[in-house]
Amino acid sequence: MSDINPLVILMASIFTNNMILSNFLGMCSFIAVSNEIKTSIGLGQAVTFVLGATSIINYIIYKYLLVPYNLEYLRYIVFIITIAAFVQLVEMVVERYAPTLYYSLGIFLPLITVNCAILGVSLFMIIRSYSLIQSFFFGIGSGLGWTLAIVAMAGIKQKIKNSPIPKGLQGPGITLIITGLMALAFIGFSGIVKI
Amino acid sequence: MTKEIGKIFYIGMLKDNPVYRQILGICSALAVTNLMINSLFMSLGLIFVASFSSLTVSMIRQHIPRHIRMMVQTLIISAYVIIVDIILRAYFPSMSIALGPYVGLIITNCIIMGRCESFAQNNKPLASFFDGMAAGLGYMTVLLTVAFFREFLGFGTIFGIAVVGDWWTNWIFMIMPPGAFFMLGILIWVANSFIPTKEQDKEIEIKPIDINKASQETVVPGGAN
Numbered sequence: 001m002s003d004i005n006p007l008v009i010l011m012a013s014i015f016t017n018n019m020i021l022s023n024f025l026g027m028c029s030f031i032a033v034s035n036e037i038k039t040s041i042g043l044g045q046a047v048t049f050v051l052g053a054t055s056i057i058n059y060i061i062y063k064y065l066l067v068p069y070n071l072e073y074l075r076y077i078v079f080i081i082t083i084a085a086f087v088q089l090v091e092m093v094v095e096r097y098a099p100t101l102y103y104s105l106g107i108f109l110p111l112i113t114v115n116c117a118i119l120g121v122s123l124f125m126i127i128r129s130y131s132l133i134q135s136f137f138f139g140i141g142s143g144l145g146w147t148l149a150i151v152a153m154a155g156i157k158q159k160i161k162n163s164p165i166p167k168g169l170q171g172p173g174i175t176l177i178i179t180g181l182m183a184l185a186f187i188g189f190s191g192i193v194k195i
Numbered sequence: 196m197t198k199e200i201g202k203i204f205y206i207g208m209l210k211d212n213p214v215y216r217q218i219l220g221i222c223s224a225l226a227v228t229n230l231m232i233n234s235l236f237m238s239l240g241l242i243f244v245a246s247f248s249s250l251t252v253s254m255i256r257q258h259i260p261r262h263i264r265m266m267v268q269t270l271i272i273s274a275y276v277i278i279v280d281i282i283l284r285a286y287f288p289s290m291s292i293a294l295g296p297y298v299g300l301i302i303t304n305c306i307i308m309g310r311c312e313s314f315a316q317n318n319k320p321l322a323s324f325f326d327g328m329a330a331g332l333g334y335m336t337v338l339l340t341v342a343f344f345r346e347f348l349g350f351g352t353i354f355g356i357a358v359v360g361d362w363w364t365n366w367i368f369m370i371m372p373p374g375a376f377f378m379l380g381i382l383i384w385v386a387n388s389f390i391p392t393k394e395q396d397k398e399i400e401i402k403p404i405d406i407n408k409a410s411q412e413t414v415v416p417g418g419a420n
Contacts, residue, residue, distance in 0.1 A: 022372045024225040028305050031218055073281060076299050077273040084266060113269075116222045116303040123296035168387035172218045173380050180376030187371065 002129060006137035008193050009130070013141030015189040019117045020149040021182060023124075026117030030150050031175050033105075040154040042101045043109075044147025048140060050090060050112055051121055054083050055139030058122040059132050079122045080113075087113045117146055152182060200325050207329025213306040214337040214379075215386040220306040223297050224338055225375040231354050234335075234342035236283070236290050240298060242331030244275040245307045249327030253315040268311045269302065276301045306330050341378050345369045 019025045026047070033043055058079050066072055091109050095102045102109065112118065121142050125135040156178055165174050213219045220241075227233040248271050252259075259267050280298050283291040291298065301307070310330050315323035346352055349369035351359040368374050 024222045024372070024375065025300070027222045027225070028219065031221075073277060076276055076280070076302055077270065080269055080273055080302055084269065110265075113265075116300045119303050120296055120300055123299045127296060166384070169380070169384045173383040173387065176376050176380035176383065180373040180380060183371075183373040183376055187373070 002134070004134065006134050009134055010137040010141040012193045013138055014145040014148065015186065016193055018145040018149060018186055019120070019142045020146060021179070021186045023120065025120040026115045026146055029111060029115055030146075030153065030179075031172055034150050034153040034157055034175070037151060037154045037158070039104050040150045041147070043105055043112075044143070044150055046090060046094070046105070046109065047112060047115065047117065047146055048143025050083070050086060051118055051139040051143040051146075052136060053139075054079075054086050054118060055121055055125060055135045056132065057082050057086065059125065059130075059135045062126060063132075075123075075126065079119060083118050083122075084113045117142060149179075149182065153178065156182075199322070203322065203326050204329045204332070207326060208333040208336060209390060212333040212337065212386070213309070213330050214334055215383045217309070218383075219309055220304045220334060221379065223300060223304060224334070224341065225372075225379060226297055227294060228338055228342040228345055228375060228378070229349065229370050230293075231339060231342040231346050233290070233293055234338040236287065237294060237297065238331065238335035238338050240276075240279040240283070241301055241304065241306070241334055242328055243279060244272060244301050245310060245327035245331040245334075246324050247275050247327070248272045248307055249310050249315040249323040250320050252311040253318060253320040253323035256316055264316070265308075265312075268308060272307055272311070273302050306334055337379075337382065341375070341382060344378055345374055349374065 013019070017023065020027065020030055029043065034040055061078055061082065062072075062075060066075060066078065087110065090112075091102075094105075094109065121139050125138055130138060153175070157175070160174070160178075169177070207213075211217065214221060214224055223237060223241075227237045248268070251271050252268055255267075276299065279301065280291070283294070283298060307327070307330075310323075310327050314326045318326070343353065346354075347358070348366045351357060351363040351365055366374075369378070
């Protein structure tokens with residue numbers, strides 16, 4: 001078990017090991033939903049919440065259900081079921097209490113299930129053998145880092161809306177180039193903390 | 196039948212390539228492309244999972260209730276990913292470590308789910324099998340292209356074999372995350388400029404792709420050029 005301070009993990013997963021900019025996870029919704037700042041913040045909150053919760057649930061299931069019975073190889077199926085069930089729950093809660101957010105997120109709320117960032121966090125915490133509290137901070141930090149990146153991207157996209165971009169580069173192409181520039185900027189954080 | 200399969204491959208690999216046309220599955224396309232050997236193994240794994248899960252979904256499509264089909268598809272995909280993971284760990288342990296969590300993340304690779312949902316759901320098993328394989332091969336083409344440039348510029352090697360002399364200065368930048376983003380961005384640019392989109396050339400279209408086209412537009416707004 002690694003003995004890194006959970007707060008260090010939190011900082012690292014927001015800045016130096018950002019889910020999008022250094023691990024390339026959760027790109028699909030990052031590229032597709034980052035058109036409006038408000039929607040991005042909403043989706044970011046949902047992702048952070050789901051990440052924080054599923055990292056704990058998956059950790060407990062893995063540690064106390066799969067490991068004792070030597071069923072580690074089943075972790076992919078078990079993790080994805082947990083995530084799918086949890087997203088379903090979040091969807092019902094959001095629909096009930098925040099209908100406007102529910103309609104603005106549309107198809108992307110259920111798609112959180114197949115957001116690789118969520119499954120990625122669960123797999124990373126197993127590979128890096130984090131403890132429960134470390135996993136929780138890792139999950140929350142990754143969610144916040146993802147939110148930071150997608151909101152920044154939405155802001156940049158609004159600025160370049162009327163810019164003369166070459167035709168072939170419009171849409172996803174320019175988004176990837178901008179993400180590359182953002183990743184370059186985030187490399188500047190890399191000296192701060194390490195996990 | 197042969198002609199139809201040829202069209203499936205042409206559309207899946209070039210015209211409607213999952214990576215640069217539909218912007219699907221780019222997480223792993225960015226992450227494992229620092230070395231060509233990683234990309235090769237990742238693509239082979241994905242081709243296996245994509246073709247066999249399309250086949251399975253297509254075979255049992257009449258028996259799955261519509262509202263839980265996503266769940267069933269995810270479970271089918273996970274089962275094949277577990278097979279890939281076990282094979283990698285048994286026969287290629289170093290590759291398993293190099294790919295890390297990205298093997299497991301094949302489950303959430305939108306390419307596979309996309310093909311199951313848009314093609315296998317409405318087509319015969321054999322055609323679905325080849326369609327999944329075509330999408331996987333399209334993914335492989337892009338991954339190997341990106342990996343070729345990243346490994347060549349970053350390490351001066353191809354498949355780990357040095358191809359340039361001592362005078363070469365490695366572009367460390369290409370190995371780091373920003374290099375991946377730039378490389379894929381440039382590739383999309385080149386592809387969009389030189390490979391005609393479906394709108395520009397109608398003749399090649401075959402029937403099942405119509406359904407697929409409609410679903411793409413809802414899943415990835417602004418994705419298909």
